[in-house]
Amino acid sequence: MRKIAILIFFVLFISLLGCAGNEVSKPSAKALAESPADEAPESASADSKYVAAEGTGGKAKAVKLVADDSVNLEATYYPGKENAVIFLHMMNRDRHDWDSFAKKLNTMGYTVISFDLRGHGDSDLNWMDFEDVDYKPMVSDVGVAAQYLYDNNKVNIDRVYIVGASIGANLAVMYGVTDAKVKKVVMLSPGNDYHGINPLGALGKFSRPALLVYSKRDRTAADVLAMKQIGKGEREVIAYDMSTAHGTDMFAEHPDLEQKIIEFMQG
Secondary structure (H helix, E strand, O other): OHHHHHHHHHHHHHHHHHHHHHHHHOOOHHHHHHOOOOOOOOOOOOOHHHOOOOOOOOOOEEEEEEOOOOOEEEEEEEOOOOEEEEEEOOOOOOHHHHHHHHHHHHHOOOEEEEEOOOOOOOOOOOHHHOOHHHHOOHHHHHHHHHHHHHHHOOOOOOEEEEEEEOHHHHHHHHHHOOOOOEEEEEEEOOOOOEOOEOOHHHHHHOOOOEEEEEEOOOOOHHHHHHHOOOOOOOEEEEEEOOOOOOHHHHHHHOOOHHHHHHHHHHO
């Protein structure tokens, strides 16, 4: 009987030791809450693959431009080298239409800026309240973006290319003719008149190369056909058959369009 009692006591003692060991090895809920989380290695940002090699570009920066009449214009700026691109979007769209193309050009060394036209995106005002006269200052707004590049880029800007879509195409040449640093313009689906923004006079005076891109079934096709005869500068035309795509919507249908624009700028 005594042996049995000793055996039972021994088994209970071993069990208690095991439980105590488990208590020591298992941290309390409070300890878990207070312990620092494992630090994961810093991951690359979504845009990191677009960051150019050293000396050829930089990460995008959100900047605020102030128009001549004190309207605030939101922009995205990509620092780069001496060749710069200004992107101008379509009606009822915003600067983010150009994000992918802007990053691509920045990796190639281009300085890039895109901004929300007044009344669009994050910029002041609402285009739905505009009358034709309210669109006129958009031309000088492009000049504000260009001046930002001239004043803030670490490398002096030598050549500027303006790429615009729809009303942005009209604005591209209307500002471009006033700035000698603008060497070429790319006009996607320009029209004879977008809310009083008429590019024909400016195109007639623009003696530098212009690339006109349009879809043959787009409503502006006839306007573009007439435009290619205007002015003394070189006029290149890309026309897409069997398509109604307008402005930046053409990129989705024609993935090679970005490369064709790059070749035009570099030519």
